[in-house]
Amino acid sequence: MRKFAIAGIAALAIAGTTAVYAQHRWFHDHMAHMRMSPEDRAAMADAKIAAVHAGLKLNADQEKLWPPVESAVRDLVKIRIDRAKAREAAAAAAKADDQQKPDPVTRLRTRADNMAASAAALKKIADAADPLYKTLDDGQKRRLAMLTHRGHHGGEGWRERFQHGRFGGDRDHDRDRGQDPERL
Known part of the structure; x- marks a missing residue:
């Protein structure tokens, strides 16, 4: 029994x-x-940038400091969307031609190039955001943290949102975790 x-x-x-x-x-x-199309990613990025802008409720002096921040953010979004398009095109070509995946050294170089481009764009955002951030009051800083999830999940704000696809972003980090690198 x-x-x-x-x-x-x-x-x-x-x-x-x-x-x-x-x-x-x-x-x-x-x-x-x-999966989101490039147009969907761009539309989501536009909506999220607009949400951050609206949520900050900038005064007239702060409003003058916003355009360089938005421009820098859009530059990073464009890099990430273009990178996603290139990955999708490469995946489609690889399926059609039955090609082998790139060797580990080629993937490493590509990842390094992507990280360098992202680093430059993130630095541009930091440089553009610094003057604006210094003028924000505590309420605006708190809303910025909430809108970019910096304090919510222990993430790193704008970078975290971009990296995880929440700003039309990129999933480079998934390659290291064995996940599908072609997925955005």
């Missing part, structure tokens, strides 16, 4: 695990068809 009970519990555990895996797999496959 005891062996029968153990076998039954083991069968239930295996069946439950299989059901959860199947559900996860269905969700992943279903969501893969819902």
Whole structure:
């Protein structure tokens, strides 16, 4: 009787695990068809930039400092969207030509180039945002943190949003975690 009970519990555990895996797999496959287009990414970036701008409720003097910040943010968004387009085009070409994936050294160089471009764009944002940030009151700083999720999840604000695709961003970090690098 005891062996029968153990076998039954083991069968239930295996069946439950299989059901959860199947559900996860269905969700992943279903969501893969819902990737954002470049136009969707640009529209989402526009909306999020507008939300940050509106949420800050800048005064007239601060408003004069906003255009360089927005321009720098848009430059980074463009870099990330262009990078996503290039990855998608390369993936489509690789499927059509049945090409091999690039070797590890080529991937490393590409990643380094991407990181250098992102670093330069992030520095440009920091340089543009510094004068504005120095004029923000505590309420505006708190709203900025909330709008960019800096304080919410322990992230790094603008960079975190871009990196995780929440500003039309890029998922370079997923390559290191074994996830699909072609996904944005």
